[in-house]
C-alpha cells in the first residue's frame with residue numbers, strides 16, 4: 356500500500372480508527388533511546404544515573420514505560436508529581452525541579468518521599484526545611500546553580516546563563532551561606548549540585564565548560580567548609596532531528612565528553628568523583644511521536660503559495676508559533692507519489708501565526724488527505740491548549756508488536772465545559 360508506516364502502524368488506518376488530529380507514540384522507539392542511555396552511559400560508566408525529564412511528554416502510561424526501562428523521573432510541578440504517584444512510579448527515583456515550587460507542592464513531595472528535591476534558591480531552602488521538620492523527615496537535596504555558560508539555541512530555551520530566573524548564580528559567599536545552612540539543618544541533606552544549560556543543543560563544549568566551573572566550586576567548598584558533594588546533575592538538552600537541517604549527535608558524543616571532563620576535572624581539583632546524573636526529555640521521546648491530521652481546505656493563491664489547512668495546529672503544537680520551530684511531514688496516504696508542489700500547512704486557528712510548516716514538498720494535495728507531522732513526541736502533547744476551544748487530540752501508543760492502544764482519550768465538547776459554571780444572576784430563572 357501507498358501508506359506511510361510508523362513503528363509498525365499504518366498511519367492512514369490509525370487516522371481512520373481513532374480520528375484526527377491524533378498523537379501517535381511508538382513504545383519501541385522510546386525503548387531504543389532508553390537502551391542507548393543504558394549502554395552508552397549507565398553501564399559504561401560507574402556511578403551514573405539518568406532521569407527522564409517528564410515535561411517533554413508525561414502520561415501515566417509513559418511513567419510505566421520509564422519505570423520499566425529503569426530510568427528515574429524528573430518532575431517540575433505538583434501535577435507532574437501527582438501523575439507519577441498515580442502511576443506508582445518509584446518515588447526514590449523522582450527528582451523535583453522548579454524555580455517557584457509552592458508550599459503544597461513541596462509538602463506533597465516530602466510526604467511521598469521523592470528521591471531528590473532540586474532547590475532553586477534560599478527562600479525555597481527555608482520553606483523546605485520547615486516542611487521537612489513538620490514531617491520529621493530528612494530530605495535529600497541538590498542546589499541548582501547557573502554556571503554562566505550560554506547554549507546556542509532559541510533564547511526562550513537557554514537556561515544556563517547568569518541572568519536567569521533559574522538557580523543560584525555562582526557567587527562564592529552566597530553559595531557558602533546556603534551550604535552552611537544545609538549543614539546546620541537536621542532535616543536537609545545536601546548531596547550536590549545541578550545545572551541545566553538549555554534545550555535542543557548540539558555542542559558538547561558547553562557541558563564540559565560548565566562541568567569545569569562546578570567542579571571548581573565543589574573543590575572550594577571542600578577546602579572552605581569541608582563539605583563533600585557526592586552528586587552532580589548536568590541536566591538534559593541533547594538535540595534531536597526535526598528536519599534535515601538538524602544534525603544530531605549520538606548520545607555518546609555528549610556522555611563520553613561529560614565523563615572525560617568529570618574524571619579529568621576531579622583529578623585537577625583533587626576531589627572525589629561525584630555520581631553524574633543526566634536528565635534528557637526531548638531526546639528520549641521527540642522522535643518517537645508523530646501527529647496525524649486530516650487536510651481540509653486547500654487554497655491556491657496564484658503565483659504565491661498554496662495553503663492546505665489541517666484539523667489541528669497551534670493548540671496541539673505551539674512550537675512553530677512560539678519558537679519558529681521547523682517540522683517535516685509526509686502525506687501519509689500518498690507515500691510514494693512524486694513531490695510535485697510546495698504546500699504551506701496551516702492550522703485551523705484564527706491566528707495568522709498558526710502555520711505548522713512553510714513550503715513543504717508534497718504530492719498533489721487535496722481535502723481528505725492524511726498528513727503525518729514527524730518528531731512531535733516532545734513538547735507537543737505536554738504544551739497543548741484548548742485555544743479556540745478545540746478539544747485536545749487523543750494519544751495512541753503503538754507497542755512493540757505494532758498494536759495500537761489509546762493512552763489518553765480525545766477530549767469531547769462536554770469535557771471542554773466540565774468545569775464551567777454560570778453564576779445565578781446570569782441564569783434565566
Ligand code: LLP
Pocket residue numbers: 408411429452512514551553554555590591592593634635636637638674678733734
Ligand atoms: N532538566 C531541566 C532542569 C530542564 O529545565 C529541562 C528542560 C530538561 C531537563 C529537559 O530538557 P530536554 O532534554 O528536553 O531538552 N518547551 C521547549 C523546551 C523547554 C525545555 C525546558 N527545560 C520546547 O518545546 O522546545
